[in-house]
Structure formats: C-alpha cells, structure tokens
Amino acid sequence: MARRLTCPYCYETFTAREIGFRCNSRMSPTQKRCPRKRDRILAERMGQRAEVGPDFAGDGRKPTAVCPDCDGETTYRICPVCHSTLPVQFGMVENRMIAMVGAKASGKTVYMTVLLHEVMHQVGAAFGAALMGADDATMLRFSSDYQDQLFRDGQMFLGTRTAVANDNRVEPLVFRFGLRRRGLFGERPQHTVLSFFDTAGEDFSSRDGMEINTRYLANADGIILLLDPLQMPGARKAARPGTALPGSEGVDAPGNVLSRVTNMLLGLQKGTPRKVDTPIAVVFSKLDAFWHQLEAGSPLRAQPPTGNQFDVEDSLSVHEEVRQLLKDWDGVPIDQALENNYARYRYFGVSALGNSPTPEARVAPTGIQPYRVADPLLWLLSEFGSVPRKVRRKGKGRG
Structure with a gap:
C-alpha cells in the first residue's frame, strides 16, 4: 500500500x-x-x-x-484536496505536524511566537539549524502578525479566533527545519517540514468545537498541550504575590481540556483499545510566577544544558520535578490521565516572557526573557529522529 x-x-x-x-x-x-x-x-x-x-x-x-x-x-x-501549494521537496523530506492546544487564556499564541523566534535564533545557532517559512504567507504572517507585534511593539495578542468564526478553517504556519547531521560519508543536510496551528481555546471546550479539529489532531505527529497552572486552584494559591490571575469565566479547567483531547484521540483508534502513541509534550506555562517557591537546586531554576543535542537526562529531571509540583497544584488527576492513556508523554515548565505582562496588555519593562521555551519542540524532534539525543543515564518518566 x-x-x-x-x-x-x-x-x-x-x-x-x-x-x-x-x-x-x-x-x-x-x-x-x-x-x-x-x-x-x-x-x-x-x-x-x-x-x-x-x-x-x-x-x-x-x-x-x-x-x-x-x-x-x-x-x-x-495538495489535491485544498489546492495549497506544497513546500519544496514535500514528500521527499520528513513532514511533521505539530498540534498546539490548550485552554482559553493559557498563552498559546505568545508561547508559539516566542518558541519559533528562539528556534530561529538561539537554538538555531546552538544546533546549527535553520528554521525558515516554507511559503510566502507563513513568512508574512509570522513577521507582521506575530513576531513584530510581540518583539518590536511589545503588544500582547487578542484571543485566537475560533475555527467556527473562521468558516471552520485553521490556518497553520508552515516552516522548514534544516539541520546538518554527520554520517558515514560526512555531513549531510536533513530537512523537516513543520506545520504549527494555534487553535482557539474555545475550540476545545465543547464536543462541537472538538469535531472541527478532529482531522488536525488525528493526523498530528506530535502534540504540544499548553496548560496554565494559574488556572489550577492549588497553583493559584502558590503564585508570586502580585501575579495577575486569569479569570475563571469562560475558561475551561486544564484537566478538562486534556480529557477532551484524550477522548478524541482514543475514539479514533481501531481494533483493540490501547494507549495513544502520539507523543504529547505537556507544557506548564507562566513558570515565572512560581520561581520564588522552587529550591535553589531545582532543575526548573537552571538553564538548559548547552550543546547541539537534546539532553535526555536534563529533560527527565524537569519531568520529575513538574510531576512533584502537580501534587501541590491539585494536578494528580492530570498525571493519572496521562499515565493511563499515553505511551509517550513528557512534562515541561516554561516561561515565554519571563515576567507577567502589564495591566495595559504590554510586555513587562524588563523585556522578553524566555525560559526553556524550546524544550518541548526539541523533545518532539528528538522523538522523530530530527535532532540528535544525548543520553547519560537511564531515568524515570515516559518517552
């Protein structure tokens, strides 16, 4: 076939x-x-x-x-279905779809923008990689609608438009990730087409909204699930004094978003029920609100290791630390749901901005200071074999 x-x-x-x-x-x-x-x-x-x-x-x-x-x-x-012009060498290089989902007000658009900016610059330099828009629309939209607004103008984003309001369309940003890999016959280029789509949180707050996104999640090679700990009762109590807490009206609980995504993925299976094999990076955002409570030796206060490989030991240390935090954040049901339903999952703690935005919805005067935002994508790329891994010991954790 x-x-x-x-x-x-x-x-x-x-x-x-x-x-x-x-x-x-x-x-x-x-x-x-x-x-x-x-x-x-x-x-x-x-x-x-x-x-x-x-x-x-x-x-x-x-x-x-x-x-x-x-x-x-x-x-x-x-494409024979939508008639979009396909990226150069489509079907001849790896083609990976990354679904980014999360509840309303979890910071998905900010995180995606900072993530892609970091991969283009700091991560690209460290790994010898290049991330470029695969089409004119992506290059124009990412520059004008995302990167310039946040990094140049310091302006936060309005809520993502729902798929229903957008005529049941989701408009992905498509990039080409190039990396130099060493082989038996010297260096050779390796290219991966990456497709990101930023769905509105409201699209995952009901069964009707989920149905619109079925094919997007069903064909995704990896999922980044962004969860805001400030939407969890236990974590809200532990946040740094003065942290702006999101309202609860119209906001779905992080556990409910995970449940709906999981139910949809399980419903797509045929034959004997089994765990979902699609790797899912579970990313807890706005970590800067909790730094004051972390011990000095916590991996969530350390900068990620430098080098041109994904450090497995460091990632597992972060995974285990976040799992411990979930106990204090009333997040044990989230951990149990992942353990019981996913074959490959990994926890991450990130801060896209490094500080809370101002009440005027602008970047803080300290500027954008991202922390570990690239870790989830690098883990997924390492799962795909698109970036090399550095393994120093066998550890606990999934994936």
Missing part, C-alpha cells in the same frame, strides 16, 4: 501520486500563457481568493509537470 502523506495546510491525507500541479502562468516555449483566475477550492478550503494559474492532474511523485494547456513546465505541486 502506498504511503499516505498529510497536507501541512489542511491536514487531509493522500498518496504522492495524487499530488496535483498548478501552471505558473508564464510564457511557455510555445508562446502560450495560461490566464490566472480564482481557484474555487482554494478559496473555499483556505480562504485564499487571489488569482492563480489553473490546476491540473499529474504524477505527483515527480518534481515537475507540463501544463496540458500551455505546454509550460511547472514546479508548483499542490
């Missing part, structure tokens, strides 16, 4: 042969040119209404095809 690929834009699956092509609408060697027009499918599925060249069928296993109307050769390969 032919291997099925997943579109990084609509998350539908198909085989390489089914990949279509789009004419580039340039003058062909036979002096013909196809007119540009609106692609109805692209507009309906992805909301893109710009005029583009006509689509046509071909053998998507090949990098090029000849347009039957103008005889011009094109390299534009498109």
Whole structure:
C-alpha cells in the first residue's frame, strides 16, 4: 500500500501520486500563457481568493509537470484536496505536524511566537539549524502578525479566533527545519517540514468545537498541550504575590481540556483499545510566577544544558520535578490521565516572557526573557529522529 502523506495546510491525507500541479502562468516555449483566475477550492478550503494559474492532474511523485494547456513546465505541486501549494521537496523530506492546544487564556499564541523566534535564533545557532517559512504567507504572517507585534511593539495578542468564526478553517504556519547531521560519508543536510496551528481555546471546550479539529489532531505527529497552572486552584494559591490571575469565566479547567483531547484521540483508534502513541509534550506555562517557591537546586531554576543535542537526562529531571509540583497544584488527576492513556508523554515548565505582562496588555519593562521555551519542540524532534539525543543515564518518566 502506498504511503499516505498529510497536507501541512489542511491536514487531509493522500498518496504522492495524487499530488496535483498548478501552471505558473508564464510564457511557455510555445508562446502560450495560461490566464490566472480564482481557484474555487482554494478559496473555499483556505480562504485564499487571489488569482492563480489553473490546476491540473499529474504524477505527483515527480518534481515537475507540463501544463496540458500551455505546454509550460511547472514546479508548483499542490495538495489535491485544498489546492495549497506544497513546500519544496514535500514528500521527499520528513513532514511533521505539530498540534498546539490548550485552554482559553493559557498563552498559546505568545508561547508559539516566542518558541519559533528562539528556534530561529538561539537554538538555531546552538544546533546549527535553520528554521525558515516554507511559503510566502507563513513568512508574512509570522513577521507582521506575530513576531513584530510581540518583539518590536511589545503588544500582547487578542484571543485566537475560533475555527467556527473562521468558516471552520485553521490556518497553520508552515516552516522548514534544516539541520546538518554527520554520517558515514560526512555531513549531510536533513530537512523537516513543520506545520504549527494555534487553535482557539474555545475550540476545545465543547464536543462541537472538538469535531472541527478532529482531522488536525488525528493526523498530528506530535502534540504540544499548553496548560496554565494559574488556572489550577492549588497553583493559584502558590503564585508570586502580585501575579495577575486569569479569570475563571469562560475558561475551561486544564484537566478538562486534556480529557477532551484524550477522548478524541482514543475514539479514533481501531481494533483493540490501547494507549495513544502520539507523543504529547505537556507544557506548564507562566513558570515565572512560581520561581520564588522552587529550591535553589531545582532543575526548573537552571538553564538548559548547552550543546547541539537534546539532553535526555536534563529533560527527565524537569519531568520529575513538574510531576512533584502537580501534587501541590491539585494536578494528580492530570498525571493519572496521562499515565493511563499515553505511551509517550513528557512534562515541561516554561516561561515565554519571563515576567507577567502589564495591566495595559504590554510586555513587562524588563523585556522578553524566555525560559526553556524550546524544550518541548526539541523533545518532539528528538522523538522523530530530527535532532540528535544525548543520553547519560537511564531515568524515570515516559518517552
């Protein structure tokens, strides 16, 4: 059976042969040119209404095809379902989908923005890696709608628009992660296509909202579940005095979000019931509100090890420390749910900003000081084999 690929834009699956092509609408060697027009499918599925060249069928296993109307050769390969232009070498390099989910007001958009910024800069330098937008829309949206607003303007984000309000569409940011790996025959480049989508917390607060995101989670290779400890009764009591606590109106409890995601993933299984094998990084945000309570030797007060490998021992130490905190945060049910339902999970504690934003919804005067934001993604990439691991001892913990 032919291997099925997943579109990084609509998350539908198909085989390489089914990949279509789009004419580039340039003058062909036979002096013909196809007119540009609106692609109805692209507009309906992805909301893109710009005029583009006509689509046509071909053998998507090949990098090029000849347009039957103008005889011009094109390299534009498109998803057969949503008609989005696929990244260069799609299907020839690793294609990984990362689902980012969490409750309303858990800080998903801020975390995602800081995470990607860190991978482009500090992590990229340490690992010899490059993270680049895989398409013009991603490059423009990430720069103007995310990175500039937070890092240049110091302005926090409004709530993420729900999928229902967005005509049942989720618009992922698609990146190309390149890394130099040493092999028997010297250094060789390794590329991974990463697709991130930031769903609204409201999309995971009801069964109807979950149904809209079924195919996105079903085809995700890894999940980042962001939970705000300040939404947990036990943790709220322990927060640093003066910490702005999120309101409870319209906010779903972290345990409920995990339960809904878990029920959906279990419901997708066929045959004998088993644990979910999709690796899930369970990330507790806003850790800066609890630093005052951590012991000096806590791994959650230490900077992550330097180097160009994912440090397994350090990650397991953080995992075990967070598990202990859950006992104080009334989070034992979360731990039990993960242990009973997931084959691979790992806990993380992060702070995207390093300090609480101001009452005016701006970055604190101290600036953005991220802490361990890249750890969850590096763990997932190490699970995929996309980044190397450093293993020093056998430890406890899952995955």
